[in-house]
Structure formats: C-alpha cells, structure tokens
Amino acid sequence: MTETRLTEKTAGIRDVAARAGVSQTTVSHVLNATPHTRVSEETAARVRVAAEELGYRPNRLARGLRTQASEMIGLLTEEIATTPHAGRIILGAQEEASRHNLTLAIINSELNPDPEVPPVQVQAFLDRQVDGIIYATVYHDEIVAPENLSARPAVLIGARDSSGILPAVLPDERAGAVAVVEMLVARGHRRIAFAASAEDVPATRGRLGGYLEAMAAAGLPTEGLVAEGSSDARGGYTATNALLDAGPTALFCYNDRMAMGAYRAAGECGLSIPGDLSVVGFDDQAPIPESLFPPLTTVALPHYEMGAWAVDALYAVVSGSGERATSFAPTLLPCPLVERESVAAPRA
Amino acid sequence: MTETRLTEKTAGIRDVAARAGVSQTTVSHVLNATPHTRVSEETAARVRVAAEELGYRPNRLARGLRTQASEMIGLLTEEIATTPHAGRIILGAQEEASRHNLTLAIINSELNPDPEVPPVQVQAFLDRQVDGIIYATVYHDEIVAPENLSARPAVLIGARDSSGILPAVLPDERAGAVAVVEMLVARGHRRIAFAASAEDVPATRGRLGGYLEAMAAAGLPTEGLVAEGSSDARGGYTATNALLDAGPTALFCYNDRMAMGAYRAAGECGLSIPGDLSVVGFDDQAPIPESLFPPLTTVALPHYEMGAWAVDALYAVVSGSGERATSFAPTLLPCPLVERESVAAPRA
DNA sequence: CTGAAAGCGCTTACAG
DNA sequence: CTGAAAGCGCTTACAG
Numbered sequence: 001m002t003e004t005r006l007t008e009k010t011a012g013i014r015d016v017a018a019r020a021g022v023s024q025t026t027v028s029h030v031l032n033a034t035p036h037t038r039v040s041e042e043t044a045a046r047v048r049v050a051a052e053e054l055g056y057r058p059n060r061l062a063r064g065l066r067t068q069a070s071e072m073i074g075l076l077t078e079e080i081a082t083t084p085h086a087g088r089i090i091l092g093a094q095e096e097a098s099r100h101n102l103t104l105a106i107i108n109s110e111l112n113p114d115p116e117v118p119p120v121q122v123q124a125f126l127d128r129q130v131d132g133i134i135y136a137t138v139y140h141d142e143i144v145a146p147e148n149l150s151a152r153p154a155v156l157i158g159a160r161d162s163s164g165i166l167p168a169v170l171p172d173e174r175a176g177a178v179a180v181v182e183m184l185v186a187r188g189h190r191r192i193a194f195a196a197s198a199e200d201v202p203a204t205r206g207r208l209g210g211y212l213e214a215m216a217a218a219g220l221p222t223e224g225l226v227a228e229g230s231s232d233a234r235g236g237y238t239a240t241n242a243l244l245d246a247g248p249t250a251l252f253c254y255n256d257r258m259a260m261g262a263y264r265a266a267g268e269c270g271l272s273i274p275g276d277l278s279v280v281g282f283d284d285q286a287p288i289p290e291s292l293f294p295p296l297t298t299v300a301l302p303h304y305e306m307g308a309w310a311v312d313a314l315y316a317v318v319s320g321s322g323e324r325a326t327s328f329a330p331t332l333l334p335c336p337l338v339e340r341e342s343v344a345a346p347r348a
Numbered sequence: 349m350t351e352t353r354l355t356e357k358t359a360g361i362r363d364v365a366a367r368a369g370v371s372q373t374t375v376s377h378v379l380n381a382t383p384h385t386r387v388s389e390e391t392a393a394r395v396r397v398a399a400e401e402l403g404y405r406p407n408r409l410a411r412g413l414r415t416q417a418s419e420m421i422g423l424l425t426e427e428i429a430t431t432p433h434a435g436r437i438i439l440g441a442q443e444e445a446s447r448h449n450l451t452l453a454i455i456n457s458e459l460n461p462d463p464e465v466p467p468v469q470v471q472a473f474l475d476r477q478v479d480g481i482i483y484a485t486v487y488h489d490e491i492v493a494p495e496n497l498s499a500r501p502a503v504l505i506g507a508r509d510s511s512g513i514l515p516a517v518l519p520d521e522r523a524g525a526v527a528v529v530e531m532l533v534a535r536g537h538r539r540i541a542f543a544a545s546a547e548d549v550p551a552t553r554g555r556l557g558g559y560l561e562a563m564a565a566a567g568l569p570t571e572g573l574v575a576e577g578s579s580d581a582r583g584g585y586t587a588t589n590a591l592l593d594a595g596p597t598a599l600f601c602y603n604d605r606m607a608m609g610a611y612r613a614a615g616e617c618g619l620s621i622p623g624d625l626s627v628v629g630f631d632d633q634a635p636i637p638e639s640l641f642p643p644l645t646t647v648a649l650p651h652y653e654m655g656a657w658a659v660d661a662l663y664a665v666v667s668g669s670g671e672r673a674t675s676f677a678p679t680l681l682p683c684p685l686v687e688r689e690s691v692a693a694p695r696a
Numbered sequence: 697c698t699g700a701a702a703g704c705g706c707t708t709a710c711a712g
Numbered sequence: 713c714t715g716a717a718a719g720c721g722c723t724t725a726c727a728g
Binding site: 062064065090105107123124233234257260287288 | 358405406407408409410412413418420434435438439442443446451452453454455456471472474475476477580581582585605608609612615633635636638639640641
Binding site: 067 | 717
C-alpha cells in the first residue's frame with residue numbers, strides 16, 4: 001500500500017541508452033550537446049527519440065553532485081514579513097533564475113544583530129551546495145556581512161558591505177527624489193515642501209538629501225518647508241499640518257503612507273489635490289497610490305530589478321562569464337517616477 | 349587566478365573518518381544516529397570531535413541522491429506579483445520547512461489558462477527531485493490541477509482540486525464574515541450594510557454569503573443594505589454613497605480597499621467614524637488598516653498559516669508519519685477578526 | 697560494535 | 713564517432 005507511488009520508476013539515462021542502443025556516455029553527450037564532441041546525426045537522432053519516448057528528464061541532483069554545481073541559488077531575506085515590497089525582490093530573483101535554468105531557494109531570517117555569529121540560514125544554503133547566495137536586507141545601508149557568506153559567491157541587496165568586498169545593489173533614492181523636485185519645478189512649483197521621516201535610516205537621508213540638493217540646484221528656498229513626522233500616515237498628517245502655514249503649492253512626502261496622512265490633512269483644511277496642493281509620495285507601495293483620491297504620483301523602488309540584478313551578478317561569476325567583483329562601488333538602480341493624478345501646475 | 353576559491357576544499361565524510369580512525373560507515377551512523385545501530389560511546393565521541401574540528405557538514409546533495417529524498421519542497425505560486433499577501437504564504441511555508449529541515453524552492457507562474465498543458469514550472473521542480481509540491485493559487489476556488497503535479501505528493505493553497513484528490517487549504521471567509529456581523533450585532537447594530545464586490549470570485553460569494561447568513565440568523569433585514577462596486581477604493585466610495593441613504597449604523601466592506609473608499613465617502617457626508625458610522629473591512633491588507641483614521645477593524649486572511657499548513661501536510665506524507673489524503677474536504681482555516689478603532693456602538 | 701562494498705544517476709577525462 | 717570506467721559524497725544492507 002505504501003509503495004503505490006514508488007513503483008512509478010522514472011526513466012534514467014541508462015534506460016535511454018539501452019533503448020537507443022548506445023552508451024550512457026553518448027546519451028549524455030547528445031542531450032547536453034557537449035562541446036568538442038561529434039556524434040553522428042543519425043545516432044543523435046536515435047538518442048533524442050528514445051529520450052522523448054521515455055519522457056526522460058535528467059536528475060539534477062545527480063548532475064549537481066557530479067559537476068559540483070547545484071545550479072541552485074539561495075536568497076536570504078531579512079525580515080521579509082515586515083517589508084511590503086520584498087515579494088517583488090523574490091519575483092525578480094526567481095524569474096531571472098529561471099531564465100538561467102537556476103532554481104531559487106528561499107530562507108527568511110530575523111534581523112541579525114550580531115554579525116559575528118554565522119547565521120544558520122547561510123549554513124543551510126551551504127549544506128545544499130548552492131552556487132551563490134543573495135543576502136537581501138532592506139533597512140541598513142552598510143552591514144558587516146556574516147563571514148560564512150563568503151564561502152560562496154555572494155551579493156547584497158539593499159546594503160553595502162562594510163568591507164567593500166561584496167557586490168551590492170541599492171535603490172538610487174537620492175536621484176529619485178531629485179527627479180521629483182525637477183518634475184515639480186518644471187510644472188511651475190517654487191514653494192515645494194518636504195514631509196520628512198523622523199527615522200534615521202538611509203532612505204530618509206537619501207530622499208531628504210535629494211530634495212535639498214535639487215531645491216538648491218533650482219535656486220529655491222527650503223527654510224520652513226521641511227517638517228518631520230513618524231514615517232506613517234499619522235506622521236504625514238502631523239508634518240503636513242505643520243507645513244501648510246508656509247503655503248507650499250506642492251508637498252513631497254517621504255513615503256506613500258505619509259502621503260496618505262497628507263491627503264487627510266489637506267482635506268480637513270479644505271485644500272483640494274492637486275488643485276490647491278500637489279502631493280508626491282515615495283515607494284509606490286500598493287495599494288496606496290491607486291486607492292487614493294486622486295491616485296498618487298510617487299516614485300517606485302526597483303525591487304524586481306534588484307532581485308534580477310543580484311541573480312545576474314551571481315550568474316556571471318558562477319558561469320565564469322563575468323569577472324569577479326572588480327568594482328567596490330555598489331550599483332545604484334534607478335527609482336522611476338510614476339505619475340498619476342496628484343500633481344498639477346500651481347494656481348496662478 | 350580563477351581557482352582561488354576552488355582551493356577551499358571542504359571536509360568530506362572521508363576526512364572525518366580518517367581523522368577519527370574509523371570507517372565512513374561509522375561516521376555516518378554516529379552523525380545520523382542511525383536507529384538499531386550501536387556504536388561505543390568512546391568511538392562516537394571521537395567521531396564527533398573529528399567532525400567538529402574539521403567543521404564537517406554533510407553534503408545534502410549527495411545525501412539526497414543516495415536516499416532518494418531531496419528534502420526540498422517546491423512552492424509554485426500563481427501570480428505572486430499581483431497578490432499582496434503572497435509574501436506571507438511564502439514566509440509560513442519557509443519557516444515551517446526550516447522547522448522540518450526542509451528547503452523551500454520557489455517558482456512563480458503566470459495564470460495558467462490551460463490545465464491540460466503540464467506547466468514547465470512543475471517539471472522544473474520534478475527535475476530537482478523535490479519531495480513535494482505546493483501549488484498556491486489565490487483567485488480560484490476550484491481548479492483542475494495539472495496532471496504532472498501528482499508525480500509527487502502535492503497540496504493546494506487557495507483552491508480545491510476538482511478531482512478532490514489533492515489536499516487543499518482555504519481561508520474560511522464565510523465564517524470570517526459571520527464573525528464580523530455577530531460582533532457588530534453584539535455592539536448593538538441592527539442596520540448593517542454590506543458593500544459588495546461586483547467581481548465574481550469565491551471570496552465575493554463567501555463574504556457576502558456570511559453576511560447574509562449572519563444577518564438572517566440575527567433576524568435582521570438586509571433589503572436596501574447591499575450595494576455593489578468594483579473591489580477597489582473607487583468601488584467602495586460608490587457603494588457607500590449608494591448605501592448611506594438607507595441609514596446604516598455600520599458598514600461592512602468586501603475588502604480594505606473598498607473600506608478606504610468608504611472612509612472618504614463618509615467623510616464627504618460629514619459622517620465621523622466610528623461615531624456616526626462603524627466600518628469594517630476584510631483582508632487586513634497592509635498598510636491600509638493602520639494608515640486609516642481611525643485604524644480599520646478588519647479580518648485577516650490566514651496566509652502564513654496556509655503556507656505552514658501546506659508544508660506540514662506534505663511533511664506528514666513524505667516522512668510517512670501521516671496517512672495519505674484520507675479526506676476529500678478541503679481544510680478551512682479561520683480568518684481572525686482584528687479589532688482596531690473603526691467600530692463603536694451606534695448612537696442611541 | 698565496526699567496516700568493506702555497492703550504488704544513488706549522472707558527467708567526464710581517456711582510450712580507441 | 714563511440715564507449716568503459718571512474719568518481720561526485722553520501723547511506724545502507726550485509727557480514728563479521
């Protein structure tokens with residue numbers, strides 16, 4: 001009873017060889033199209049037919065053991081649960097992995113306070129003989145990577161390695177913020193306020209920095225136009241109320257959640273968006289932008305792209321097609337502006 | 349230059365055996381604590397020390413090949429990108445997998461219209477010799493599972509199999525909706541409206557059905573208290589406006605996005621929440637509930653739990669500790685009510 | 697209580 | 713152009 005399933009023996013390379021009347025060697029050569037190996041087209045055809053008829057699928061576990069390449073890459077996400085967009089990192093990594101015929105294994109980890117202790121999660125991947133490891137952290141900008149990470153090629157997402165030895169990819173938040181201001185200025189705004197986050201995380205500095213930089217570049221004042229709040233709707237509400245006195249025509253919020261609070265604050269003051277006040281968010285955090293009235297113009301984080309980039313970077317090393325970590329500067333991926341309906345020219 | 353990394357040869361079971369002065373067999377027995385095998389404590393200790401000193405980690409690829417069990421399970425998600433909560437399914441599955449020393453591999457698939465064609469994604473898992481497959485779909489309630497899925501133990505998340513042969517786990521949306529109405533009734537509400545979704549998906553039927561059922565059970569009227577809208581903020585806005593004339597004291601929305609629209613509609617009519625109108629959502633879709641003023645009472649979907657349940661179900665089969673699919677009824681997991689601040693007793 | 701040997705299903709020098 | 717044989721790193725009857 002228990003072996004009903006076990007009887008479904010699947011065909012092995014041996015079966016294909018027997019059916020085609022050739023050796024396993026030959027089967028392997030034709031199916032893998034081994035370079036520098038000539039097999040007569042006739043024989044090759046026979047092998048392919050046999051494989052087809054038997055529904056032969058190479059056992060990749062066996063293959064991996066022999067070639068010392070599992071064709072598997074491990075994605076270690078830090079606190080995926082709490083970061084809304086982590087799913088897109090996974091998606092980008094997975095799709096890119098499939099493109100290279102790689103399989104993506106996933107492990108989530110809690111925030112790891114002590115970099116000295118090698119995470120068991122990394123060890124779990126190493127035990128699996130993964131060809132490479134992606135470590136995705138979303139909160140820090142610089143981390144000291146767990147040392148056992150380097151047992152395999154590894155790349156970082158969302159953080160740069162303090163030793164500067166690991167390739168890393170990060171969102172270019174500063175440039176994203178600059179683009180927002182430039183767009184607003186192009187639309188005719190001059191009094192552009194910024195609702196900043198009180199949290200001290202890299203994103204805070206990058207976005208505020210980009211705003212300040214672009215305002216300065218445009219020769220626009222910022223005094224009295226920056227207020228802080230918690231990085232949620234409540235904080236956006238508070239910051240907006242503090243900012244409205246300064247009479248801004250546009251309000252750039254640290255993130256979409258704060259923008260939600262800004263909408264409410266504006267509504268309470270009888271200000272219509274974008275007629276009386278243009279509002280821009282950051283994160284493109286579903287489902288906020290689409291759910292607001294009017295839909296929120298914001299800037300998207302390149303989560304999918306970072307996931308795909310990381311797999312590509314690993315693939316380049318693993319497949320030998322790329323150099324190993326030649327540069328120490330992390331790669332910055334653009335944060336595209338996604339325009340919806342919360343921005344208009346200021347009232348004349 | 350290219351082999352700098354390759355020289356870091358990691359210790360194998362052979363090295364441990366040599367160092368401990370025993371055979372590989374013995375090493376394997378003590379490290380795996382093979383049942384029915386007695387090894388003197390003295391020898392065992394020597395082995396453990398040697399393994400420790402060498403930092404020996406068994407190669408799980410090799411182990412899997414030999415034991416015919418990859419200890420890997422594959423999670424196939426359908427359109428993860430578009431479903432906001434899919435991340436929690438992955439998290440639940442991953443953590444439960446780790447608990448059983450299983451590794452979770454992930455592949456995402458597009459919506460598959462034709463069940464006849466065996467998805468390549470399933471094949472990719474089979475090639476990897478996964479011990480089991482989880483197929484997570486979030487939109488359908490009944491699907492005809494791809495046939496190659498049955499090459500391994502498989503379980504479904506979010507859909508029941510039309511053949512009734514695969515174990516399946518689904519959220520008990522109906523019970524969740526019933527709980528909402530009961531809570532509202534207990535708080536003293538009698539005119540409870542429902543903002544329904546115009547989409548014809550299982551969730552629509554389950555939630556509306558639960559509402560109707562509970563209202564009937566409480567002997568409360570529903571005529572004129574149900575309106576439809578698209579299942580987004582805009583639809584919630586529309587439906588709410590249509591419903592307000594009926595003078596409900598509480599409004600139960602199909603989902604949180606519609607609730608967002610309801611908040612706006614209520615605000616425009618000068619109705620305060622929950623003072624003039626209690627509002628309840630469904631989905632607990634971050635970041636909406638926490639971002640609304642006041643925070644939204646809603647019901648959560650058991651995504652994490654379904655992911656964990658699926659892995660457990662697979663583990664039971666794979667480890668032989670459980671019977672194989674004895675029941676044909678899908679398992680319904682509870683959708684917990686999460687109370688925040690959008691509900692109050694109706695004004696006297 | 698311990699070990700020699702076979703074998704999981706492949707790939708890959710090497711030989712012919 | 714094709715094949716015999718070794719070996720990837722383990723586990724597991726089987727024997728002693």
